[in-house]
Amino acid sequence: MVRIHVTGRSQLKDVHGAYIVVANHSSHLDAPLILGAMPSRLSRYLAAAAAADYFFDVWWRKGLTALFFNAFPVDRSAASRSNGLTGKLLHHGVPLLVFPEGTRSKDGTIAPFKAGAAALCIKYGIPCLPLAIIGASEAMPRGRNWPVPGRPPVEVAFGEPLIAADGETVDQFNKRIERTVRELHVSHQPKPPISLIDPDLQNDPGTPGTTQTPTEGAA
Template identity: 55%
Template sequence: MTTRLQTDLDARSERQDVRLDRYTSKPMAMARYVAQRVLLAGVVRGVTRVQVFGRNELTSLRGAFVVVANHTSHLDAPLVFTTLPRRLARYLAAGAAADYFFDVAWRRGLTTLFFNAFPIHRGGMERRSSEARALLGRGVPLLVFPEGTRGSAGRMGQFKAGAAALAARADVPCVPVAIIGADIAHPRGSKWPKSGRPPVAVVYGRPVFAASGESPAQYMRRVRGEVQRLHDENQYRVLVGRRPSVHQAQEKRP
């Protein structure tokens, strides 16, 4: 009985390893490179004018990390995957709803190819957390939109603390990322981005580690504050085309 139980456990462990192998597979990484940097980037740059700021903040980043970004548009994930430095984006994995993106073979294949996606089981918090923890433990960085859904235009929602808890437990940093203009370029409810290649930007911030004794909620508030700061400091020059003057900046303050 014990032998059979051990055999079953070994088989399950082996299946788990095989299932996770695709996240760090070199052939899959090469296929994603073509899909992301040629096909996806071509589409994104064909429909928007993309600016990228702050990549110099990531030069010392090594190993696993959690990208934490605001979420306003279907363009958000493609913008991150096509602008993050290649050495960091190579194995980056994004969570995707299991009951939609993994329900049929063709959609599962495309989601896996373009976004190295792992399934998020809605309502199954423990299962979702264990999937993400396993990937971080293997050195796979994650992309998370902690608002949980696309926010309303011009307003950043509350960030759920789950990503901060994952990062703190794995002792890896959160990388704050502000996405600007995607909600204007591809508004919620529209099937395709607006014509005229509207401006969008991705702003990368310095990696943020959890402080000693800090709760996940406190940690996430700090990360959200960084995302908000990056967004506010750069949105004017992205959407208007120049930095605000001192007088204009003072007028914007509440």
Template identity: 45%
Template structure:
């Protein structure tokens, strides 16, 4: 058995999202869960940044390239833009944060931190350390008021750090886009930080919720970076959230057609929704898992 196969077996055996189970008969005797705060600032120190660069370039990026057929577009939209930015993306797979950190230009990658779910990634020490080191991550509480996470995000932006957030709040169970929560929009309005949309196409098909390793066959995945934009004066957080959704939707349509057609459809207000039609959950999952073409969108000269 090779190293890759051993890693897959180990990944399947871990309870990645939770602590070890307590037998039902012993639940009433179990000690109450202690709410601990795991420090992550060390991962954004000079030494932490250097270690992260080595891990991303020497291990994570080659592993991603080995397991996926990866295509990246739009990084030129970040040229000449001053940090910090709030990078935001659709969220359908645990691949998403890794794909973003592995495809960001070096100048951005070195000073970008990912907002990660506290109840999932910061519940046991080894996962806390890995998440903080590889992603420069800071915890976001999805179950209670997230004031602490907002304060940390605001602090990072003030220090010149860009952040990565997933406005849907959790991974999509069926691959379709979920409603954006307003936290990122509020943060942009409060801080004046720009918003950089990202569309990740194919991650759900490659590694949907419930899988801990990509499917075999190097499934195709595309990461598209859109043009950053800034909140307008007098804009409400609802209006900004809508614009954020539209920007990601346009990038998806750009992947399915061409940049030119996607742009014109957006200007005419004709960009198809990514939410998908209402229907049985199994049918939405089946439709959301439709294989992504390996050739990508047609070129205008083809």
């Protein structure tokens, strides 16, 4: 199992109706991690956008994807058809999970966001729920079908829901969404271990565990 640490979930308390969850994408763990991190009242009807050419290419994968992740196919080569389907879902009040990078990152870094989610939020007057996933690419990187043994916890960090401002263009709103996700991703990176030894004592010959250079202590 993958250990999950969730932050910012309290910011979702006033969210209801249709909305679009937007997140960075680096692992096949991302969708189940998000579904597990969200309050059940919000995740229950959340529909995840999944690449039609990968998750819906054979009958068994299509069935499992739709069953466990409530996923719908997105044709990455025909955006207009995909937008028609997502629009129908939003029109009927179904919230969506979208990975605007379009594909999984190979190294955990975040690629530029495509503007589809921002455009849908503006068109339907609905909020965007930005979040960042930290550590999923290390837990189960591309090329693996099962999480790495001994992996560290994965963090899911929710940001404040975003609404397009009056007069804000799709490009401007998309950049604001991307900036928010990037800031969440950076601010929730694991902190390096803290040294318990005072740096001023590192070269003190009387401090246990320190060493002297050959010239130290020479007359």
